[in-house]
Amino acid sequence: MAAIALLAVRFAQGWIYWGGGTRRFIYGPQKLDPAGHWMAYKFQTAMPGALLGTNHLISYLLHHFTLLYIGVIAFSAIEMIAGFMLIAGLMTRLAAVASIGLSTVLMLMFGWQGATCIDEWTMASANFAMGITLFLAGSGAYSLDNYLLRKNSALGERTWFQWLGGSQPLPLSAKGFKRLGLALFWISVVWIVGTYSYYRGSVITPFHGGPVSPAKHHLSLSNAVILKDGSLRFQAYLDAGTPADPSHILRIELLRSEDGRVVETWDTRALAELPKKSFQNDYPYQQFSAHRFGIVAGVGAKAMIILPPIQAAPLAEGPYLLRVTSVNDHVWTAPVRPVQ
Template sequence: RIMSIAVFFLAIGILLGSGWIGTTCLDEWQIGVLGLAGGFTLFQAGSGKISLDYFFNKNQFIQQENNWNSISIKKYRPYFVGFSFFILFVTLFTNQVFHGGVYGTLHNKSVKPKVEISNLKQYQNKVSFDVMRIEGADVYGSFLIQIDFHNHQNEIIESLDMQELSNLDKQQISNYYVSKVTPHKHSLVLPLGAKANLNFDISDKIHKVVLTDISGLQWEQTITNL
């Protein structure tokens, strides 16, 4: 039963942290809800004859299982039923939030990449910002093929194409996590969960930056300091 509690909280972490991931099916969501239901079921039922608990108890190494079984299940039945409905609610709620499977239009956050831009700043001739891919296919990167820097008149004052991005100096990329933003043959690749700080030398004052993915999707962010 102690292990069932560990399984339950591990499943909660998987479900809430990665329950939306799944390119072709509801991978992590299924793992999460199955862990919740399975952990709670094991907590109620206890261990069977092929468990270490049974072996230790049979050989009188421990006597805890009998103490638990001597408790009246009827006394705790309302709590078990109530928690079962709670798990049902979590299952339906997370499915709706992550996938829209209960009502409305189905959606899959793993189909299209989504890039988050933050901390855009310019100091003298140095422009820097953080970029992170927070959604999209877990086995496939987002391929940035263009970065445009605009002024206050919305004119492009600096543009980096796919060739320039594929040849970025390593000193211009500072990764935060194990999953890394890296230049590849024809683009700058952002794997799922990767976050990095990018910096560029630009003399003119900028107002915003626009990132373009190979799919045509664009993300933009206005500067946070003047």
């Protein structure tokens, strides 16, 4: 009865990863084509909210194309192969462990995303628990593991087959199995509840939108400075928001900090006419660029932006403030250093 009951779980877990891999290798190969809008763009959107230092790993890979491409191909291949193995019930426990690893990586990198709910976290946490269940229980009924065992009963004596396959119980005593099962259960509880609390609260703290908002774009501004020729240079990083939509900057202003008086304004038209050289993007995928409605950027984009020289001359002594306004009327500011 337990073997029959697990069939739907094994199939669903397998199909999720089989579908992810085949979409890239078979049905949507453009996702692996570096000449187009490939997986690197999606990968970069995960960077702002990635946990446990994986944001630095993503940044490193984005700067090293060969390693990035190998990583995307390897991840997709593991998804497809592990998914097929689960569907077929072939080396089921090995495939289940692979699915646990994939779920963990997805949780760390993409778990914060989801504009209305934490969609990526929900999928990854469910897959994490399903992988543990399949590792402990094995393939259940109607599996290639069972077929191989019937064809070669000697496999049943092989420790490696007992641990990697799924047609037999794990080679543990009842007490050992209970300890392992409970240990994996508590790992699941801590991991799933802990990440949920971090992303949304609602455990021991009130609900919150997450340290990194998956719905509202946020722009971090830094290193703003007026150059000798009167141009304004600053660094911008779109470090929050939904990756489904870009953010649009409609207006940038230079203000006197003391009284808030606007010294210079770069309106939508001026921003839309900025040349490509005005944007020194850190990454070749999600980028800041001029658009007919000002400046556009996708989540994860980071760039040094240089604005045309300030017309008001000579500039009085500072301090000055940079103010950036988006199409949603969101405003971000940063102090501006004196003329360099």
